[in-house]
Every structure is written in C-alpha cells, then in structure tokens.
Amino acid sequence: MLSTEFIDLLKILIRHPCVVGAEHSFFRVIQRELEERGAKVTWYDGLLVAQGSKPNSAMFSAHIDRHGLICTGPNEFQYAAFVTGNRTDLLNNAVSEELMNKITERFESEPVFAYEPWSGAYLGNGVINNASICEFRNNLIFEIDGLSGIVAGTPIAFKDKLSIADGRLEGQLDNVISAAVLIHLFSLGFEGTAFFTAAEEAGKSWRYLLEWFRRFGGSTNRLFVIDTSPFPDIEAANEQLLVLREKDSNASFNEESTRRIEELCRENDFSYVYKDRYIENTNKHLVSIGKQARSLGSTELGRIVAASHGLVDGTTIQIPTTDYHTMEESASWQSVDTLIRLLMIVAKEPQYGPQETVPRLTTDIS
Helix, strand or coil: CCCHHHHHHHHHHHHCCCECCCCHHHHHHHHHHHHHCCCEEEEECCEEEEECCCCCCCEEEEECCECCEEEEECCEEEEHHHHHCCCCCCCCCCCCHHHHHHHHHHCCCCEEEEECCCCCCEEEEEEEEEEEEECCCCEEEEEEECCCCCCCCCEEEECCCCEEECCEEECCCCCHHHHHHHHHHHHCCCCCEEEEECCHHHCCHHHHHHHHHHHHCCCCEEEEEEEEEECCCHHHHCCCCEEECCECCCCECCHHHHHHHHHHHHHCCCCEEEHHHHHHHHHHHHHHCCCCCCCCCCCHHHHHHHHHCCCEEEEEEEEEEECCCCCCCEEEHHHHHHHHHHHHHHHCCCCCCCCCCCCCCCCECC
16 A cells, blocks of 8 residues: 555645646755655756665656646647647647647646746636637647736646545646655665656657766666556556556667566566557557557657667656546556555666766755
C-alpha cells in the first residue's frame, strides 16, 4: 500500500500548475520538497538536478510539465504544447487532424485558471466553452469564459486535484506522478541522482538533459526514465503492474539495462509488458482489418539516445494509465507502489560497466 507521506506529496504537487513552457514556479515547489528530504538541488535551463551522497550510484529522470493552454491574444487561448513546440501550422505533418479533433473534445467545459509563470501566483479562473480549428491560421483555438482580461503569454492550467477510489489514483497524472515518485525516493534513503525536465510534452526536454550529460556525464551514463503509458481501459491497464520498452520510434534502448529490469521484475513477481511489443501485436491486427498501424511513440529517452551518439543510454520504466492526458487519467496504486519498490532495488545495484565519477553539484538557484 502506498504510504500516507507519498499520497500527501502527490496531493500537493498535483494542485500546483506546471503548464508546458511555464514550469518555473513548479520547479520551486519540487525544490522545496527535495531539500526537505536532504537532496542537493541545482537548476539549469529547463532542468532541475537533485543529488544524494552517492550521485553516480543511479540516475533516474522524469519530466514535470503537464498539458494546459497559453493566452495568445485578447480572449484567445491555444494548446500550450503546440505553441511551446513552435508548431505554427497544425494541419501539416507535425500534428494530425485526428489528434486535433480529439483535443477539441477532450477539454470541453473543463475549469481552468491563469497563473503568473515565474511565481505561480493565481490570476483568475474560467471555464472552456469552445475549442475549434481556425481555418485562417490552421491552428487550434480555445475560448474561455471568465479570463477575458488575461494578457498574451499567460499560462492557463486545468484545475486538478487527486482522487482515490477503487484502488486507483485519478487526476492529470502525466507526469506529476513520476515526479512525486522520484522525490519520495529521497525519503526512503535514495543517494543517487534524479533529473526533473521541462517541456517534454513539446518534445524539447531531451535537449536540456543532454546538455547536462555533455558537461558532467561520465563514460557510461545509464539513465532510467520514468513516465506513464496509456492503455485503452482499466482492464487492459490492470493486466500488468509496470510497462517496459525495448525501443520507441526514435531509437533502441540499452539492451543490458532493459534485460536487467525484466530480471528484477521476474525475481520480485512484478508483472510487466513490453509496450513496443504490445503495439506491434496490435498493429498486426489493425493492418489485417485494413486500419492504419499505430506509431511506437516518441519518448524522452528515445530522443536523447538518438541525439547523444552513444553518450547517454538506458531504458524506461512506465506506469500503465487510462484516460491519457485528461483530468480523469488514472493509475493503480499497486503499480505506483511497485515502481517505487523497483527503483529502490535498482538504486542499490552496482553499475554495469565502468563509470567515471559524476561530480556532486553545488546548490545554484536562479
């Protein structure tokens, strides 16, 4: 069972806004929580690094940004991930029309609030009353009742809180739940390094992480990226406690690390599924009935592995969820508890192969 301390932490984090592209105020929230647990915290552009007394013993990473909107003009709001990702024409290959249609339906009548991006100060609330594709700008535009005075550049977060029912945690979990897990590890005695990245939903977080490894990384940078993984319904999500991957659409992951995680799951009776295999099997069925195959997906780890040319490798461990990128996204508390237990086991294992010492960072808050 998840501890009361972890639940209380997650409740705190999920109430604080962290719209993609406007994460600064949330970095301060997690800085406080980490330092209260004895971690040494350092900030870089788009990245917060927390370290214990043995920073090179294990490296875990999670992105902290969540979906939301941003004001782009008088009473005009756009999907923040598209704006932050510099996607100026959403009818080209960058984002499919099918995805846009899903987004227009996903947040109708959703309560939201505006906040000051640096301090996190509350600026007012409203309700989404319409979302449509602008035929002139080829972009997705939201209309909100109650925020007509908000100026351009202001982030708009979805009102959220944690709910617990029927053995599941519910809220906008991606990826605040992974951030909560990594912070909680320091309460359990974690002595390694935890990375918290910004702008993953806009496809930019890998750049911030790679810059750190280019400056401070050793000869073998075995990185474990923690995230959520969507399934079509609770029944499908509950078929496994954890989700592993051998690859995504960008790159193959470190085979040794992936196999070791699988071995640990077997040794500790943690049920798991390989998401890439799951998608490939699903695609065989889709193609057989004349439907389009699904992508393997693009992950933070895949992007950094592809771009680092061997400097960074590793694998990913994910929590199976339902209702992806909505306020009703849910995960089994057993999956979260299992993830925490697995990460503590990984943290105590010796590194595979030579590892240059990763320097302990000094606190440098900006």
